[in-house]
Amino acid sequence: MNVLYPQASSPSSTVPINLQDRSYKIAIGGALFDNPLTYSELPGTSSALIVSNTTVAPLYAQRLQTALQGKYPNIHTVTLPDGEEFKTWQTLNLIFDTLLQNGCDRKTVLFALGGGVVGDMTGFAAASYMRGVPFVQVPTTLLAQVDSSVGGKTGINHPLGKNMIGAFYQPLKVVCDLATLQTLPQRELSAGLAEVIKYGPIADLEFMTWIEARIDALMARDPAALAHAVKRSCEIKAWVVGQDEREAGLRAILNFGHTFGHAIEAGLGYGQWLHGEAVGCGMVMAAHLSHRLGRVDAALVQRLTVLIQKAGLPVTGPRLSRADNAGRYLELMRVDKKAEGGEIRFVVIDGPARAAVRSAPDALVREVIDLCCASA
Numbered sequence: 271m272n273v274l275y276p277q278a279s280s281p282s283s284t285v286p287i288n289l290q291d292r293s294y295k296i297a298i299g300g301a302l303f304d305n306p307l308t309y310s311e312l313p314g315t316s317s318a319l320i321v322s323n324t325t326v327a328p329l330y331a332q333r334l335q336t337a338l339q340g341k342y343p344n345i346h347t348v349t350l351p352d353g354e355e356f357k358t359w360q361t362l363n364l365i366f367d368t369l370l371q372n373g374c375d376r377k378t379v380l381f382a383l384g385g386g387v388v389g390d391m392t393g394f395a396a397a398s399y400m401r402g403v404p405f406v407q408v409p410t411t412l413l414a415q416v417d418s419s420v421g422g423k424t425g426i427n428h429p430l431g432k433n434m435i436g437a438f439y440q441p442l443k444v445v446c447d448l449a450t451l452q453t454l455p456q457r458e459l460s461a462g463l464a465e466v467i468k469y470g471p472i473a474d475l476e477f478m479t480w481i482e483a484r485i486d487a488l489m490a491r492d493p494a495a496l497a498h499a500v501k502r503s504c505e506i507k508a509w510v511v512g513q514d515e516r517e518a519g520l521r522a523i524l525n526f527g528h529t530f531g532h533a534i535e536a537g538l539g540y541g542q543w544l545h546g547e548a549v550g551c552g553m554v555m556a557a558h559l560s561h562r563l564g565r566v567d568a569a570l571v572q573r574l575t576v577l578i579q580k581a582g583l584p585v586t587g588p589r590l591s592r593a594d595n596a597g598r599y600l601e602l603m604r605v606d607k608k609a610e611g612g613e614i615r616f617v618v619i620d621g622p623a624r625a626a627v628r629s630a631p632d633a634l635v636r637e638v639i640d641l642c643c644a645s646a
């Protein structure tokens with residue numbers, strides 16, 4: 271695969287994320303993750319731990335280890351099982367086991383090499399090991415590069431709810447090496463595009479128009495198209511997180527489509543639908559809800575549905591119960607971090623490139639679910 275990305279020595283792009291003493295940079299480009307210069311400004315300490323999984327480690331862990339060798343005399347690795355269903359306490363413990371068995375101290379730097387599952391778990395391990403050690407995100411999926419590696423949300427799933435246990439904890443740096451996206455399965459690329467598309471209706475309609483024009487190039491992994499998609503997504507996310515790091519308000523808009531999406535993931539069992547697939551379909555549902563609440567016209571709902579479909583994502587929701595499908599969705603959506611006093615709160619499109627968090631009558635939500643789900 272010969273793809274000519276800008277080299278690390280050329281001015282690859284950097285997106286700053288401004289959070290006072292927790293500020294950091296997102297480096298975006300090609301040939302970045304295995305270049306020692308990428309890590310030159312990080313604190314030098316005696317040890318580092320590379321956390322990866324059984325799919326990503328054979329592809330990239332050795333190259334990362336070689337790049338870090340000059341900086342860290344002791345580099346340990348831990349390889350986790352691969353899959354959303356392993357985003358659990360038991361898997362998290364494998365990271366703690368490795369840290370303790372190797373006598374890792376408070377200055378040990380953790381490197382998360384993989385997609386959002388590895389990134390979220392490594393971040394949570396970093397937040398809690400010895401009450402906090404530094405970590406670096408090296409995201410290797412599109413979804414992780416445009417969303418999960420940025421902004422410091424870390425955590426694991428609970429059988430009763432997704433990402434229910436976790437912490438806000440910022441990395442020292444995010445390294446988005448676009449070349450790693452070339453080995454990503456097509457289904458995973460599509461899942462990442464869901465989170466790219468998300469930024470359009472909530473924050474930047476010009477970006478949505480750009481994605482519509484470049485969707486075939488993105489699906490074909492055109493390097494320039496991917497570089498722009500990652501950069502613009504990171505800029506929007508950095509702008510939101512810079513204003514509301516701990517989701518007191520504004521940051522919730524990044525969960526557009528996620529309330530329906532999390533119900534799909536939990537209802538089917540984690541790992542059946544990919545997170546991005548559930549979010550893609552969830553955005554269609556949330557757009558219909560926005561329309562029924564009178565906040566957006568039908569044309570935007572249609573535009574978004576077509577774009578999500580062109581990105582190779584499902585736009586029809588799965589049935590989660592044979593008896594009362596909408597009731598099951600509602601039950602699952604009540605276990606959501608945005609819910610208040612048992613009332614579900616949805617991120618809706620609230621005008622052109624504007625989103626808001628609102629509640630909606632159950633009857634209206636039921637109508638949307640009936641409209642958007644496969645029939646019995």
Ligand code: NAD
Nearest residue numbers: 325385386387388410411413414417418423450453454545
């Ligand atoms: P993932 O981490 O499961 O990765 C997807 C698959 O791709 C895995 O099988 C992985 O091993 C494989 N893979 C990764 N990089 C590869 C590469 N370069 N080549 C080949 N295969 C590769 O899934 P994801 O979509 O990256 O992340 C989803 C997770 O992120 C969910 O758990 C979700 O809750 C979380 N998330 C977190 C945030 C946040 O703000 N922290 C935001 C969005 C999503």
Ligand code: GLY
Nearest residue numbers: 421423521524525
């Ligand atoms: N992915 C949602 C957030 O980071 O807030």
